[in-house]
Amino acid sequence: MIEFLENITPSTTMALVIHAMIPLGLILVYALFAIWMERKVAAHVQDRLGPMRVGWHGWAQTIADMLKLLQKEDIIPTDASRFLFRFAPFLIFVASYAAFAVIPFSSGYIGSSINIGVFYLLAITSLLTLSVIMAAWASNNKWSLLGGMRSAAQMVSYEVPTIMSVLSVIVVAGSLNLMTVTEMQSGNEILGFLPNWLIFQNPFLLVAFVIFFVSILAESHRVPFDLPESESELVAGYQTEYSGMRWGIFMLAEYADMLLLSLLGVVLFFGGWNSPFGTFMDGPVWGFFWFMLKGMLLVFVMMWIRWTLPRYRVDQLMRICWNILIPASFVNFVLIALWEMIF
């Protein structure tokens, strides 16, 4: 990809900038689609129709909403810490966007094929919590602060099962580079027809995926773990004081985070850009199609859960993490290592 860009653009710097901007365009289009999809999923779960007026089945509703958000007044509370208040939405988006650099979108495109891929991703997403705390503290509002504190407690706790389940995949795959992890999952050899995806390779990886999925629900603040922004208790949590486009950037970052964690799950468990039918519909462009399809399926499951389940209390949230997920992930890790040693 980068060689191709260097050939069609006048300078290397320009090629690098375009190379780095490709996921941004993808995220913007995805966010417009995902917000519309969320409203449609919510509506159909509740036996309604959802947005129907703007375009076919309301497909352009998000574009209209975005134009409205752009025109809104940007209100900053008098007692807010002005610089941090303005800066926090950008930092949260930078944190989730920077993590896209190591995601292999297809066999032809990965932002940076570094050897520490997953490790870098987990490290850079720790900036997300900090930016939530930054927004919460800078708003100088009790609801914001409570939301921010809850978010910090939640992220610090759920980081442990996430890292343990990612680590169990890395033990099987033997590489931190997500491109290598994807490449070793190509082919259809399990039981004669199943693709060589890691989730089919080892029975304990199925357990690891369940732990991983529950943890990413908590890390991206989705129901049933959306306590940092639970609207019945905290108004809107850390976003309470935000308005206009700054609030819009929070929304964008939240959806980008959902996509990022879903795509990470796809790479680690569902074969990344590999086609489920072996060499049928293969190649870089089809690879991108399969990758996004699998990612959007996981995003859809997240939305489905959001509109089906009620919210947990704070103590239940912590008990699920420390009493169930963390012991289970450690035991599962040892079992996976044993399975890899024996077979």
Place this chain on the structure above:
Amino acid sequence: MELTAILFYLFSILTVGAAAVMVFSRNIVHSAFALMFALVGVASLYVLLYADFLAATQLLVYVGGILILILFGVMLTTQGHNLNFKSVSVNLIPASILSVTAAGLLIFAFTTTAWAFIEPVERSETVYELGMLLMGDYILPFIIVGVLLLIAIIGAILMSTRLATTSDTTSSDLTE
């Protein structure tokens, strides 16, 4: 100017500027956030030195640490801006003598050392070599550090549960 050079100066300015804000800010939470920016800047400088594993570790360990620091800062200043937690300067003269001496030594070391420049041909597999070294030559220190951290965690859990159980017994004593 080369792209790498521009990035180097950008991140250097970020690091030094954030460090200055951290030292001179009167607000403890602002200082903590400035420290975070300084550490992120240092991590970026590691990336420019091809030490990507070190950079990611820097982010994971120090940014997580800053988070805890900020939580303590927020807990101490729950009133936000209405009650400013003022940081005051004490021991001004000994501290300035010490820092001027340290700065002098650092500048002396920087100017007198014959720096060897090695241009790395390409990215090396630092993670692989690090893993081999940790599991081979440095296995004993690695295990000792692991045991030490485990003892620290068990100690922390013991201290927190002991507090909880003593409060439980006192409350049950009262009801009896």
